[in-house]
Amino acid sequence: MKKYSLSHKRYLRNLYLKDFFTHLVRVLLLLAIIGLWELSASKNWADPFITSSPSRVVKQLVALISNGSLWHHSWVTLYETLLAFGISTLLGTGVALILYLLPFMRRVLEPYLIVLNALPKIALGPLIIVWVGTGTKAIVVMGILICIVITTISMLSGYLSVEKEKILLMKTMGASPLQILFRLIIPASFPDFISVLKINVGMSFVGTIMGEYLTSKAGLGYLIVYGGQVFKLDLVMSAIVVLCLMATLMYALVALLEKCVKRR
């Protein structure tokens, strides 16, 4: 162990304290929100029929777990989300690559991409249902539509931002276009790929839940819509809590992947 001076020890202690304090306040904030929520419901400051309450959410979750439907609904949503996430990431990255390799096509298609990006994809809902039918297929298509345009645009700008000088360097070393692609463009835009994954975690959930609002027989989005219609806000809140946990978990997995690859 290295011996540190007194001032450095003090510095390290302050750093540690600051970190500790941040975490502490974070947890306290959560507890305060839950506590205040519970309190307002029990004191009837706000009608728990409308705002629900933490204890009612827990009760609802326990009920959902005991009749097995929580797993079913969570799994349906997770399955649809993962499908939309995977397909749109692959397709978007691929389309971006094609556009990168074909500058003429890129120039032609640029305004179309801009319009597609600006279009609220939910507007296509009725079309999707007519074209691919109701159920899982329509939901996954909605998820894909929401993710794919932003994936394509982000990856394309990632490919295009590879330094020109590095491309020249490859050329002076006699690299073929394919070698430039696989040894430079793709590895260099890996950080963009990770950030696309991070964006898509959120976007694919948006797409899936929106799809489930449109047409579904199961899933967390279904629970939310159903709960809203029959005024069971406990159910709505429970589904949202589960959704929060699932999205966080998926984001954490992507962050873990990033760490693993960076260390390699």
Place this chain on the structure above:
Amino acid sequence: MENLLTINNLQLIYHSPKSETQALKDLTFSVQEGEFVSIVGPSGCGKTTILSLIAGILRPTSGEILLANEKIEKPTSLVGYMFQRDNLFEWLNIWKNVTLGLRLKKSLTNENKEYARSLLKKYGLEEFSSSMPSELSGGMRQRVALIRTLCLRPKLLLLDEPFSALDYQTRLLVQDDVSSIIKSEKKTAVLVTHDIYEAIAMSTRIVVLSSRPGTVKKIIDLDFDPALTPFNRRKLKKFNKYFDEIWGLLQ
């Protein structure tokens, strides 16, 4: 001695939607084997353009470039190019960066690997073989970039302001390093720089260009003891004499 590089009546016109720009006009000079030629000139006079043309990544509007009596039409492995920035690939370790060119040419033979390893060893980078570029200092990174170029055994090295991204102290040290590496590997070099001192410290000959369109204004042979390092050249009286001459030409 025979000319390694001959440039004859080179012209280059750049086109843009609003105008055309004549970058080079009637450019003629030659470089002999073992020489270290620097090109200096006012900014925008097409210095870097000349290197791109020699490297074969740009085609001249007219005129020709001969390298070892062959006309240059596309990039060749006889020429190695060093840029202002080291352009190391951050996702590859030093060894993989150094052998990148060999991999591209699919010539990562044992002999070439041995050569790469010997270069790393000779220039004090062997222990960093498995380090990532981000762990190295700016000067070390530029040396790695030079070794990456040397691994392909080019006859002619093109140096495009390779020291200008370094801080002043490092720059003087790396100039000495690069100069001794080039000397001991018996390479021919063409250096483009806006730093007149650097040109005088490193070269055997200096080509002074006019402002755009760039053409040769004067070629100055430098008379220094070949054993002198760039740093030690700076201490001599004639160093300043050369500087005044070039400075005058550029005004």
